Amino acid sequence: MPEIRVQNLVKQFGEQRALDDVSFAVEEGEFFTLLGPSGCGKSTTLMSIAGFQQPEAGLIAVGDETFFDASRKVAVPAELRNLGIVFQSYAVWPHMTVFDNLAFPLKVRKLKRAAIRSRVLEVLELVEMTPYETRYPHQLSGGQQQRVALARALVYSPSVLLLDEPFSNLDAKLRERARAWVKELQHRLGLTTIFVTHDQDEALSMSDRVAVMSAGEVQQIGTPEDVYRRPANRFVAEFVGRVNLIEGIAARIGGGGSVEVEVAGSPLRLTVSTGHGASGHVTVAVRPEAVTLMPFDDTSVNGINTWDAEVGTVAFLGDHYEYEVNAGHVPLTVQSSRLVPGDRIKVHIPPGACAVVE
Amino acid sequence: MTTTPYEQTFPRPRRSLVPAWALQWATWLVVVTLIVGPFIPLIYASLRDRPLYEPGGVLTTQPYRDLFGDGAFWHAWANTLVFAALTTLIAVIGGALVAILCTRTDLAGRRAFGRLILLPILLPSLGMVLGWIVVWGPGGYLTSMFSDRLHLPTLAIDTIPGMALVEASRLLPIAFLTCQAALSRADSSLEDAARSAGARPLRVLFNITIPMLRPALLNAGTLIFTLSIAALGIPLLLGTSNNIIFVSSYLYNTWTNASTPDPGSVSAGAVMMLAVATLLLLLRNRLLGAEARFVSVGGKSGRQALLRLRRWRWPLAGLLTFYLVFTTLVPVLGLAAMSFVVVLTPLVAPWELLTSAHWHVLWEDDAFRRSIQNSAVIAVVGAVATTAFVALATLVAHRSGFRFRRTLPFLMLYPRATPGIIIGIGFFWAYLLTGAFGDSMRDSIWGIMLAFCVRNLPLAYIVMYPTLARIGEELDRAGRAAGAGWWRTSRTIVLPLLKPAIFASFILLFVEIINDYDPAVFLVKPGTEVMGATMLSQFIQGTVGPVSALAMVQVVITVVVLAIGAKVFKIGVTGGERGA
Numbered sequence: 001m002p003e004i005r006v007q008n009l010v011k012q013f014g015e016q017r018a019l020d021d022v023s024f025a026v027e028e029g030e031f032f033t034l035l036g037p038s039g040c041g042k043s044t045t046l047m048s049i050a051g052f053q054q055p056e057a058g059l060i061a062v063g064d065e066t067f068f069d070a071s072r073k074v075a076v077p078a079e080l081r082n083l084g085i086v087f088q089s090y091a092v093w094p095h096m097t098v099f100d101n102l103a104f105p106l107k108v109r110k111l112k113r114a115a116i117r118s119r120v121l122e123v124l125e126l127v128e129m130t131p132y133e134t135r136y137p138h139q140l141s142g143g144q145q146q147r148v149a150l151a152r153a154l155v156y157s158p159s160v161l162l163l164d165e166p167f168s169n170l171d172a173k174l175r176e177r178a179r180a181w182v183k184e185l186q187h188r189l190g191l192t193t194i195f196v197t198h199d200q201d202e203a204l205s206m207s208d209r210v211a212v213m214s215a216g217e218v219q220q221i222g223t224p225e226d227v228y229r230r231p232a233n234r235f236v237a238e239f240v241g242r243v244n245l246i247e248g249i250a251a252r253i254g255g256g257g258s259v260e261v262e263v264a265g266s267p268l269r270l271t272v273s274t275g276h277g278a279s280g281h282v283t284v285a286v287r288p289e290a291v292t293l294m295p296f297d298d299t300s301v302n303g304i305n306t307w308d309a310e311v312g313t314v315a316f317l318g319d320h321y322e323y324e325v326n327a328g329h330v331p332l333t334v335q336s337s338r339l340v341p342g343d344r345i346k347v348h349i350p351p352g353a354c355a356v357v358e
Numbered sequence: 359m360t361t362t363p364y365e366q367t368f369p370r371p372r373r374s375l376v377p378a379w380a381l382q383w384a385t386w387l388v389v390v391t392l393i394v395g396p397f398i399p400l401i402y403a404s405l406r407d408r409p410l411y412e413p414g415g416v417l418t419t420q421p422y423r424d425l426f427g428d429g430a431f432w433h434a435w436a437n438t439l440v441f442a443a444l445t446t447l448i449a450v451i452g453g454a455l456v457a458i459l460c461t462r463t464d465l466a467g468r469r470a471f472g473r474l475i476l477l478p479i480l481l482p483s484l485g486m487v488l489g490w491i492v493v494w495g496p497g498g499y500l501t502s503m504f505s506d507r508l509h510l511p512t513l514a515i516d517t518i519p520g521m522a523l524v525e526a527s528r529l530l531p532i533a534f535l536t537c538q539a540a541l542s543r544a545d546s547s548l549e550d551a552a553r554s555a556g557a558r559p560l561r562v563l564f565n566i567t568i569p570m571l572r573p574a575l576l577n578a579g580t581l582i583f584t585l586s587i588a589a590l591g592i593p594l595l596l597g598t599s600n601n602i603i604f605v606s607s608y609l610y611n612t613w614t615n616a617s618t619p620d621p622g623s624v625s626a627g628a629v630m631m632l633a634v635a636t637l638l639l640l641l642r643n644r645l646l647g648a649e650a651r652f653v654s655v656g657g658k659s660g661r662q663a664l665l666r667l668r669r670w671r672w673p674l675a676g677l678l679t680f681y682l683v684f685t686t687l688v689p690v691l692g693l694a695a696m697s698f699v700v701v702l703t704p705l706v707a708p709w710e711l712l713t714s715a716h717w718h719v720l721w722e723d724d725a726f727r728r729s730i731q732n733s734a735v736i737a738v739v740g741a742v743a744t745t746a747f748v749a750l751a752t753l754v755a756h757r758s759g760f761r762f763r764r765t766l767p768f769l770m771l772y773p774r775a776t777p778g779i780i781i782g783i784g785f786f787w788a789y790l791l792t793g794a795f796g797d798s799m800r801d802s803i804w805g806i807m808l809a810f811c812v813r814n815l816p817l818a819y820i821v822m823y824p825t826l827a828r829i830g831e832e833l834d835r836a837g838r839a840a841g842a843g844w845w846r847t848s849r850t851i852v853l854p855l856l857k858p859a860i861f862a863s864f865i866l867l868f869v870e871i872i873n874d875y876d877p878a879v880f881l882v883k884p885g886t887e888v889m890g891a892t893m894l895s896q897f898i899q900g901t902v903g904p905v906s907a908l909a910m911v912q913v914v915i916t917v918v919v920l921a922i923g924a925k926v927f928k929i930g931v932t933g934g935e936r937g938a
Contacts, residue, residue, distance in 0.1 A: 052835050054759075078838040079847075082370055085839040091832035095854050104850070105840035109369050119366070152840065156368045 009058035020216040035203040036213035051078030084153030085162040092137040127151040163195040237285035266328040273351035283358035288335040290353035294346040305349040371841030378844035382760040396784030404625035421622030434608040444522035445586040453533025461541045463665045466675040479531040482873035485909030489689025503704040516600045527685035533578040540574035580642040588777030590876045628780045639775035696906035716903035729892040736807040737872035744811045748818035774816035778876030785809040809877040818863040825859035865923035
């Protein structure tokens, strides 16, 4: 039932347009992520869905219930939307015990005492917090508070779960465990979830689909693989992971949609296998780990997209080496699992790893 | 296999019976009625050729022409402005110095001084003026001792500079609090950076610390200037005998001595004072906005390197002690002594003149006894009611989607800028015009209570707002998301978290209301007397002993209640004034 539809949201903060025609749909049971830098409108979108902010235009619906429709002046108050939400600060009420925090939404729903008790204990068990029932929030660690916040959002079986940067206050180790745990729980319960984050690792590792946002607009919606491998534009390429951007002129259309690009300011040519008939001035995105490095005298790979390069700096980063190389005035960052000797080397860019972003 | 807990469904939350918007509208309307309401009849009264209670009458600017044609009125303005400027100068410089000494140096006993320096603003203001008069006034105890016996020059507190000194000693804590807040909030690494660049501590003080205080000084200065223009007790009790008239005492005298009661020119003068106070408040709002650019981000207080005073450590502490003894302890002791002797004179040892007669008056004389009873009832009921209402209005102002919420902070701070005597005149006219309701208010203590509550309501907001701002908004959003409406969320989540500020507000309001007097001077009648108004009228008639005893009652209640408040609720007075 809970398919979330967000259509043409517009929200203005004074002169600034916080949301500019934002639309997307979330399938039942899907883990959908809004990813973007701060100020991109992702939290405004989430708060509009939750009912804490009112857009000037657009429509928000969950299942067959319309929560917000500017054209018909419908705006269901936040408390009647029946959504579960976990805030960045967790917002666990400090003057109530863990039990009372979880019992509150059920009291509001006028459940009997016994029913409240059994349900709270059931959900506490689900989040593995049973022993902490009588504790106050200040007696809990950050990770435990987060579990309480999640339990409180789940206790009344909301139709949709909204997560607003819930991991940003945890330290790095705990964050990874919490991510895996939340993802597992979401999957097990089949919860339709909208997740807001500025952390691309989090977005890629947890989501079924990701919407990348910038300046109040949705830039691209796709699976994590899509947005990483086939970024729709320069912003997505740069924001999701690191990227080399190579500028040039699309010169010749090859077979199977491939395009040959004359690299600007250099005699090099770059073949892109999925150019989609690009023409004129183009920017090509190449991920650092997609580039392969070979010794200068290696002849095993030949021909297309294999360039001579001078090594600038090499940094050892534990599980890989990071090269800054210069291939005929084209600076490239390359991530290599092995050390390639010599000041002059060869680089190879697989045509399939190139994406035209402009 | 057991079902996953998620398959269970629950009833959906329902709409609450009383919609939030109804409550929010009601709150807003009450605020507007109480704060703007009394000024409408005041302005109306200033534009009529006869008092409002007389039938007929036409709109006219005659009251303004009468007023502006009176040279004494302009003379009173000149006196008032000189007085206010001098008061501001003394209080701001003094407050800033004490704040720097207490927060940035290793002054001996700096923490204790930081608390004691606040006493003058909390002690009953009228009582303290009486204390000053008993000790330092013309014919006062120490005045006669020094000038008549020792032939030394003394402080003439019945001159404008003298009155400014008395008023400044009361208002200095405002400058102190503002500067202290600014200093403890400022990032000490700014000062550390100057030290690293090679500046000596004293140079850092003058080139970094004091310039950073500039917005705080301007802000405190504007507030002190506004408050001192409104002073009534000082010009009435100290200035009148010396024929120094201020605007407030001009209005008071015109009202009480007029051949036709309640002349329109008094309302015209009140409107003019109100306009000046409003302009000053608007100016202050702009200054507060400009202050943001001096706020340094990410300050960690508490680990600042203190400026070492070395051999000045103790002498400066001595100087500060002398100041406190001189301005606070001596007037209070003077009052206490006065209340126990027949006459306070250096010619006869006080113990030979001991009497308890003044204290007997407090319960034997009806007016005195009723004053104490009425003040106690008004203070308790008024403090409870105002605190509860302001808590609600503060929630509407800062935690609701109410359409006009942004007007509430300005409205709630407005009475702070309004002279008490003008609030009194405003309510006087408002009660006259509201028929049976107004009559019942005028004939009971509740009319005076309402005026006192409105006058002191800004303090409740100033205490509660900073605490509310620290309660994360996500806490109430979580309540809304859980299915609770605005009022239920406010009641079960926000208000419980606001409890410390609510208690602090109650204590502060109780003390302020029990000591308040100027809004009541035109409202009291036999039967509805309150302590401050009784003290003022009796002292003017020359009843010194029992008035001193009554003032001591105020002082003792104030100190006891504040001590209980500090102990039980752990209320620390912080830079709350800043929010004003």
